Every structure is written in structure tokens, then in C-alpha cells.
Amino acid sequence: MMRNVGGVIVLSLLLVFVQLAAGESFSPPGTPKNIICRSPEKETFTCWWEPGSDGGLPTTYALYYRKENSDTVYECPDYKTAGKNSCFFNKNDTSIWVTYNITVVATNALGRAFSDPVEIDVVYIVMPNPPEEVTVTVIEDTNWPFLRVSWEPPEKADTRSGWITLIYELRIKLENEDEWEVHPAGQQKVFNIFSLRPDSTYHVQVRCKPDHGFWSEWSGTTFVKVPDYFPRERSMWILIAVFAAFIILTFTFIWLSYMKIHNLKHYVLPPVPGPKIKGFDKKALKNGKFEDIFSSLVVSDFPPTTSNYEDFIVENLEVFVPEEQELIMEDSKDLQDDSIKSENSTCDNDSGRGSCDSHTLLIDKGGGDKEEALQSDQEGSQDERVPTSPEEVMEEDLLACCDEKNSPDISEKVKFTPSLISPLPRYNLMNQPNPPEIGKKHCLSDSLLNPDSLPSYFTQPPSTKNDFRSNPWECNFNHKQHPLHPQTTGKEHLQVQNEISWVHVDRTEASLGVQAPSVRSTEYVEVQRVSGGNMVLLHPVSAGQENSGTMSHQTEHYSRVKTVNNDSGLLLLQKESTGEEMGICLSEEEVESRATSNGYTASITPTSEKPMVGINSTLPILDDRMASGYVDTATMFGLPTY
Amino acid sequence: MKQNDEKGVPMSSTSICTNSQTGCHFLSLANLFDRVIHHSARMHGISNDLHSEFELYFLPSKNRVSRNCHTSTILTPNGKENAQRIAREELTEVILKLLLAWRDPLWHFHQNMARHHKFNNLSSNKSLEMSEMVHELRKGVQKVAEKMQMLGIISNSLGTLGSREALLASDSPEWRLMNDYNLLYCFRRDSNKIQNYLKILKCRIVPEHGC
Numbered sequence: 001m002m003r004n005v006g007g008v009i010v011l012s013l014l015l016v017f018v019q020l021a022a023g024e025s026f027s028p029p030g031t032p033k034n035i036i037c038r039s040p041e042k043e044t045f046t047c048w049w050e051p052g053s054d055g056g057l058p059t060t061y062a063l064y065y066r067k068e069n070s071d072t073v074y075e076c077p078d079y080k081t082a083g084k085n086s087c088f089f090n091k092n093d094t095s096i097w098v099t100y101n102i103t104v105v106a107t108n109a110l111g112r113a114f115s116d117p118v119e120i121d122v123v124y125i126v127m128p129n130p131p132e133e134v135t136v137t138v139i140e141d142t143n144w145p146f147l148r149v150s151w152e153p154p155e156k157a158d159t160r161s162g163w164i165t166l167i168y169e170l171r172i173k174l175e176n177e178d179e180w181e182v183h184p185a186g187q188q189k190v191f192n193i194f195s196l197r198p199d200s201t202y203h204v205q206v207r208c209k210p211d212h213g214f215w216s217e218w219s220g221t222t223f224v225k226v227p228d229y230f231p232r233e234r235s236m237w238i239l240i241a242v243f244a245a246f247i248i249l250t251f252t253f254i255w256l257s258y259m260k261i262h263n264l265k266h267y268v269l270p271p272v273p274g275p276k277i278k279g280f281d282k283k284a285l286k287n288g289k290f291e292d293i294f295s296s297l298v299v300s301d302f303p304p305t306t307s308n309y310e311d312f313i314v315e316n317l318e319v320f321v322p323e324e325q326e327l328i329m330e331d332s333k334d335l336q337d338d339s340i341k342s343e344n345s346t347c348d349n350d351s352g353r354g355s356c357d358s359h360t361l362l363i364d365k366g367g368g369d370k371e372e373a374l375q376s377d378q379e380g381s382q383d384e385r386v387p388t389s390p391e392e393v394m395e396e397d398l399l400a401c402c403d404e405k406n407s408p409d410i411s412e413k414v415k416f417t418p419s420l421i422s423p424l425p426r427y428n429l430m431n432q433p434n435p436p437e438i439g440k441k442h443c444l445s446d447s448l449l450n451p452d453s454l455p456s457y458f459t460q461p462p463s464t465k466n467d468f469r470s471n472p473w474e475c476n477f478n479h480k481q482h483p484l485h486p487q488t489t490g491k492e493h494l495q496v497q498n499e500i501s502w503v504h505v506d507r508t509e510a511s512l513g514v515q516a517p518s519v520r521s522t523e524y525v526e527v528q529r530v531s532g533g534n535m536v537l538l539h540p541v542s543a544g545q546e547n548s549g550t551m552s553h554q555t556e557h558y559s560r561v562k563t564v565n566n567d568s569g570l571l572l573l574q575k576e577s578t579g580e581e582m583g584i585c586l587s588e589e590e591v592e593s594r595a596t597s598n599g600y601t602a603s604i605t606p607t608s609e610k611p612m613v614g615i616n617s618t619l620p621i622l623d624d625r626m627a628s629g630y631v632d633t634a635t636m637f638g639l640p641t642y
Numbered sequence: 643m644k645q646n647d648e649k650g651v652p653m654s655s656t657s658i659c660t661n662s663q664t665g666c667h668f669l670s671l672a673n674l675f676d677r678v679i680h681h682s683a684r685m686h687g688i689s690n691d692l693h694s695e696f697e698l699y700f701l702p703s704k705n706r707v708s709r710n711c712h713t714s715t716i717l718t719p720n721g722k723e724n725a726q727r728i729a730r731e732e733l734t735e736v737i738l739k740l741l742l743a744w745r746d747p748l749w750h751f752h753q754n755m756a757r758h759h760k761f762n763n764l765s766s767n768k769s770l771e772m773s774e775m776v777h778e779l780r781k782g783v784q785k786v787a788e789k790m791q792m793l794g795i796i797s798n799s800l801g802t803l804g805s806r807e808a809l810l811a812s813d814s815p816e817w818r819l820m821n822d823y824n825l826l827y828c829f830r831r832d833s834n835k836i837q838n839y840l841k842i843l844k845c846r847i848v849p850e851h852g853c
Contacts, residue, residue, distance in 0.1 A: 091723075097834070123831075161722070
């Protein structure tokens with residue numbers, strides 16, 4: 001041994017000299033550095049060092065160690081097992097809980113170099129091998145597959161005897177990503193990973209560490225492919241649905257709060273506009289008289305041959321009344337307006353009947369039926385109509401329905417105001433006992449508002465009285481028919497009344513209106529019909545208008561209203577143009593009874609004969625006016641009042 | 643040594659014990675072992691922290707201080723084979739000796755620390771906790787030993803032997819000469835030994851429960 005060493009030294013010296021002679025420099029070796037010792041299982045350990053510069057000469061390294069509290073120096077038993085620049089300590093040479101003092105010496109021909117000593121205790125330098133048998137399986141029992149990762153501790157580490165206690169850690173990442181997701185696993189050897197992305201590949205690695213030591217290296221990557229699955233997350237959809245419903249409800253409430261209830265009602269249930277075109281008459285349809293049904297549609301007289309264009313164009317009737325009458329009218333109008341306003345704010349000029357309140361509608365219907373009721377049955381119906389108030393007499397056309405050929409001429413001087421359209425409220429306010437008059441007004445108003453329909457009056461051939469009923473424009477007084485008015489009270493029915501309900505002469509204002517001596521209110525009415533006993537329908541006709549030839553038939557019905565009494569009734573002056581026929585539509589009995597006299601008053605009151613007497617005296621005065629065949633209520637001055 | 647047929651029994655309280663008496667005892671013994679092992683692990687952790695702290699702040703000189711721990715007189719197995727080869731009673735006895743030997747030195751260490759304000763409050767609390775833990779752990783291991791003796795796993799020759807040697811160790815004045823750093827170093831190692839020995843003991847006696 002010593003000889004060998006001496007030989008080596010001599011050789012190295014020779015080499016040095018040779019190299020020196022050759023001009024190269026040699027130096028002692030550099031110190032070994034970074035001595036690292038590790039134990040994989042706490043039973044053996046290995047130390048590695050970094051050699052320094054070798055100084056150009058072959059350098060040998062040696063590791064020397066001393067154990068705790070002992071001065072005995074030992075050299076590394078095994079330089080080979082662990083590779084180059086290493087020293088392996090086997091089980092026999094390893095003592096746990098003993099401090100080792102290790103030094104590495106580098107030696108070359110020129111010198112030695114000692115490394116810094118390192119003190120280690122094997123317990124604290126344990127670095128196990130990576131876990132083994134890492135398996136990853138996809139568990140697909142439910143709709144949501146997950147990964148189950150399992151592994152085994154490294155073979156060398158004896159965890160079964162409790163010598164080493166290992167804790168594990170795994171990491172996972174998608175194939176395309178760079179960042180790992182690390183999961184500490186404690187001492188367990190199984191781990192589940194959830195929330196996987198379907199149809200993707202994952203990389204999984206595991207490592208371990210003793211309770212006091214170093215982490216092992218990561219195990220080899222294990223690849224796993226997650227199958228494609230569709231996550232049917234029911235609760236998510238329920239949550240989305242609830243959330244959406246909540247948002248919708250919130251917006252609905254906000255919207256409702258902005259809309260008033262009143263507006264909302266009209267927004268959701270808009271009022272049905274009334275018919276602007278009067279279509280088929282229902283009753284005509286029921287009767288089955290087709291020519292009557294279509295008569296309302298046919299405008300055969302267009303362009304109208306009559307020269308009285310203004311008759312048909314009139315939509316509004318202005319009533320020129322004396323002051324009292326004006327006041328009354330104003331009041332009435334105000335009342336009407338108020339009533340209208342109070343009833344329904346949506347009623348307007350353009351609306352038909354239906355656009356008003358149902359209350360109004362029903363009354364209108366009642367009025368319609370009352371129209372029918374007003375139509376006297378020419379076969380002798382004893383229907384009696386309640387006369388209108390004098391204002392309405394002035395304001396409206398009262399269709400005398402004796403004959404269907406009644407001319408719907410409208411006095412120019414009488415203008416229908418919009419307020420006339422809905423006279424019903426006024427009625428209600430005035431508490432009139434004669435609601436059947438309502439129908440008349442509607443009859444009139446309708447005819448007035450629809451001048452187009454007027455020609456139908458002209459063109460109708462003279463027909464029987466029965467046909468008259470089918471004419472929608474006639475005030476058909478079908479007293480028998482009250483189908484639409486369950487609400488009609490007894491009053492609304494045709495009543496045989498003793499009083500002259502024709503004109504509300506009960507009211508002083510009413511009487512004033514009619515009996516005003518001022519000639520200004522020249523309201524001509526045309527007696528269209530006189531119902532049995534108590535009722536005369538007056539149809540205001542324009543003064544000075546002569547009936548045309550086509551109207552010749554109708555002229556016979558005109559008479560002048562001489563006066564309107566409080567109780568007794570209406571004085572009518574019969575026109576003598578056509579001769580024998582009476583201008584007053586009376587019931588047949590009356591016609592017969594009065595056929596003889598030229599001028600006579602249609603006394604509405606059955607009780608007294610006085611008016612007749614009175615009128616006779618006045619007849620001559622009005623003869624010249626009678627020529628026109630009009631009933632001039634305004635000119636009834638000087639007539640005795642009753 | 644009876645074979646324990648129970649497998650995979652959870653380490654829970656003794657309320658599970660319904661069937662066989664022995665099975666129930668073994669379950670509770672395993673439970674006890676787990677508790678003392680956990681306790682010793684915690685103790686070791688504290689000692690490790692204190693040692694690192696001491697090393698960091700006080701920078702002990704690099705001179706070769708003799709690491710003569712006062713417990714070096716206690717023969718302890720320094721390898722796995724040795725630890726497995728030694729008898730259970732002996733192993734238990736070693737544990738108990740160690741724990742007893744450190745009772746007084748740790749107490750004085752804590753007193754020293756608190757008096758001289760060498761550590762901060764946190765470290766002072768740790769030293770106190772450490773000394774208390776040694777005390778508690780010794781009692782726990784004694785209970786385990788009693789249980790094992792009751793179950794017949796180990797003989798009854800434990801008590802007297804352990805106490806004599808332990809007393810001998812604690813009476814030696816050597817530990818008073820140790821400086822703080824050495825004391826911490828020695829205790830850190832000894833607490834590791836205790837923890838390791840307990841684990842080995844458990845896996846030898848009740849291997850089914852988490853070994």
C-alpha cells in the first residue's frame with residue numbers, strides 16, 4: 001500500500017516536472033463542494049459531492065466521516081454503488097439518530113483539498129422514492145364521472161412496520177395546459193377528483209414525503225381520458241327558470257306600478273268601439289224581409305234627386321230658442337254634459353253607442369226597443385208613448401210612424417247637437433217618468449246622424465204599415481218586443497198614460513219652451529205619428545220646405561203643432577195640401593173619427609174636448625202657414641193654454 | 643398472541659364495542675396508540691421549531707460542542723432492525739425512560755427562558771407547552787403499557803425497571819451543564835425517537851389499524 005502511494009507520488013511529480021518542462025501549470029485540487037446526503041428509506045444513505053477543479057492533475061476524492069462523540073475517522077465504504085463522486089452507506093454503516101460528520105478530501109499530486117464538514121442525522125435527510133403503481137380510473141356510476149387515483153408507497157420505504165410515515169400529494173392538469181392542480185392527500189393512498197371536463201385527457205402525478213424529510217420526485221405521468229358526457233344539471237335549469245321568472249315578475253310589477261289600474265283595465269280590456277255603421281237590423285233579419293234588410297244598404301237615390309241636400313247633410317241641429325229656452329237648453333245641455341261626463345269619459349262624438357258605458361248602452365238599447373215600442377201598431381195597438389220634453393221636441397226629429405214614408409226631413413233650423421246623442425242621462429237626471437221617449441230620441445238621432453240613410457225614406461215605396469217595422473230608420477214601435485230590456489221598468493214600457501207625456505209640460509220650463517211666444521224658435525215638427533190617444537210624434541221639419549213630389553205622400557202627415565199644453569196636449573194644425581188625409585198619424589180609430597174636419601187638433605188628452613174647440617177658432621189664422629204642411633210649434637201664439 | 647380478525651374497523655370511540663370483548667379492547671388500544679403517537683408528533687414538532695429558532699437567532703459557534711445528551715446512558719435502538727428486534731416490553735420501557743428523563747430538564751429550561759427573556763413570547767409558550775407535553779405523554783404511554791399488560795401483550799416486569807433507570811437518568815447532573823442549544827438539540831432527537839418507537843410498537847401490536 002505504501003509503496004503504491006509512493007509510486008503514485010513519484011509519478012505525479014515526474015508528470016509535474018514534465019508538464020512544467022512542457023510549459024503547463026498544475027495546481028492542487030479545488031475543494032469539493034455541495035455535499036448532499038440523502039436516505040431513501042431511513043436505513044441507508046448516500047452522499048454526493050461536487051469536485052472542484054482538479055488542477056490539471058488526476059485527483060482523487062475521499063470521504064471521511066466521524067460519528068457522534070467519537071474521534072474515530074472512517075472512510076466511505078462504498079464509492080461505487082451510487083456512482084461517481086458519491087459515497088454509499090449501507091445498513092450496517094448507518095446509524096439513525098446519530099450525527100455524522102462528513103468530509104470529502106480531494107487529492108492530487110500537488111496537494112489536498114478538504115471540503116467543509118457536514119453534519120447530518122439520517123432521520124432528517126430522508127427523501128423517499130416516488131410513489132409507485134399510480135393508477136387512475138374513471139368512475140362512471142353517475143351522470144358525473146370522476147377520477148379515482150390510487151398508488152402505492154415506494155417499495156423501499158417501510159411504512160408497514162411504522163418505521164416511516166409517508167404523506168402524499170398529487171397533481172393533475174389537462175393535456176394542453178401548463179399549470180398543475182395540486183392536491184394534498186395526507187396518508188391515504190386513494191384520491192378522487194371531480195368536476196372533470198368531458199372529452200379531455202388529464203395528466204396525473206403523485207409524490208410523497210416522510211413526516212420530517214424531503215419530498216420525493218414526482219412519479220411518472222399517468223394519462224387518463226375522460227369520456228364525453230352531458231351534464232344534465234337539473235337543479236341548474238330549475239334555478240335558471242326561477243331566476244328568469246323572478247326577473248319577469250319584477251319587471252311586470254314595475255310596469256304595473258307605472259300604469260294606473262284604470263289605464264290598465266283599458267289597456268287589457270279596451271272598450272269596444274261602437275258600430276259606426278248601422279248594419280242589418282236584427283229584427284228585420286228575424287222577420288225575414290230581405291228587401292227591408294238590404295234597404296238600409298242600398299243607396300238607390302244617390303245622387304239624391306231632391307234639391308234638399310241640406311236635409312241630408314245635417315248632422316247637427318241648432319235649435320234657435322228664446323232665452324228661456326236657451327237657458328233651458330243650456331241647462332239641459334249642461335245636465336246632459338254633466339251626465340255624460342259623469343257617466344262615461346270615453347263617450348265622444350265619434351263613438352257609437354257601444355263606446356259609452358254599458359249602463360248607457362243598456363239604456364240605449366232600451367231606447368231602441370222603445371223606439372220599437374213607440375211605433376204604434378197600426379192595427380190598433382194601444383201603445384202609448386211618453387212624449388218628449390219640449391226641449392227635445394225642439395231639438396229632435398220625432399218620427400211619426402204612421403207611414404213608413406215619413407219624410408225624415410229635418411228642419412234646417414233645428415240642429416242636432418252632440419248632446420242629443422245621449423239624451424238618456426238627462427232623462428235620468430230629470431227623473432222623467434216617461435222613459436219610453438228615449439227610444440224616440442235615438443230614433444231621431446240616428447237618423448240625423450246618418451243622413452245617408454235618409455234617402456231610404458224617400459225611396460221606399462208605399463208599403464203597408466207592417467213594413468214600417470222593418471225599416472230600421474223608422475221608429476218602430478213594437479210594443480210587443482222588449483227583448484233587450486230586462487231592466488226596463490214598468491215605466492219604460494209603453495204605458496197608457498193619461499197625462500200628456502209627450503211633452504214634459506209638467507215642467508214649467510218645458511212648457512215655456514214650447515209655448516214661448518217668441519217667434520224665433522221656429523221649430524217645425526212633422527207629425528209622424530200619433531199613437532193611440534196620447535202620443536204624437538213630431539218630426540221637426542225645415543220651414544218652408546215643400547215636400548217634393550216623392551214626398552207627396554208624406555205631406556199629408558204634416559201638421560202644425562199649434563200649441564202644447566201642460567196637460568191637454570198638442571194642438572196640431574193640419575195641412576190641407578194633399579187633402580183628405582190627416583197629417584197626424586193616429587190610430588185608425590182616431591183617423592176615422594177625425595177624418596171630417598180640416599183642421600183639428602190631435603188632442604192627446606182623451607178627457608177634454610176643449611182644445612179642439614179652441615183650435616178651431618184659430619185655424620184661419622194659421623192657414624197660410626198650413627200650406628207648407630208644417631207643424632209650427634213656435635207660431636202657436638194666442639192659443640189658449642190649458 | 644391472538645390473531646386479531648378485525649379488519650377495517652374505524653378508529654373511533656369505544657362505543658362500537660358490542661361483539662367480542664377482545665376485539666373491543668384492541669380497538670381501544672389502537673385508539674390509545676393513535677392518541678399518544680399524535681401527541682408525540684406534536685411534541686416533536688414543537689421541539690423542532692424551538693431548535694430551529696434557537697439556531698437562527700443565537701447562531702451557536704461552530705466549535706464542536708460535545709453532544710452528550712444526558713439521555714445517552716439510556717440504550718436505545720438506533721436502527722430499524724434493532725427496533726424491531728427488541729422486545730415490546732423493552733421498547734415500551736425505553737419510551738418511558740426517555741419521557742421521564744426529560745421531565746425536569748424541560749421544566750428548568752422553560753423557567754430559564756421565561757426568567758431571562760431569551761425567547762419571545764411565542765417561543766416561551768412553546769417551551770412551556772413542551773414541558774407539559776412530556777408530562778402528559780408519559781402518562782399516556784403509561785396507560786398504554788397498563789392496557790397492554792392487562793391484555794397480556796407484555797409482561798408485568800415493566801414498572802420497576804423503567805422507574806429505576808429513569809430516576810438514575812434524571813438525577814444525573816449532566817443535564818444542568820448543557821446549554822440551551824444542546825438541550826434543544828438533544829430533546830429534538832429524543833422526541834423523534836419516542837414518536838418512532840411508538841409507531842413501531844403500535845404496528846407490532848395492532849398492525850391492522852393504519853399501518
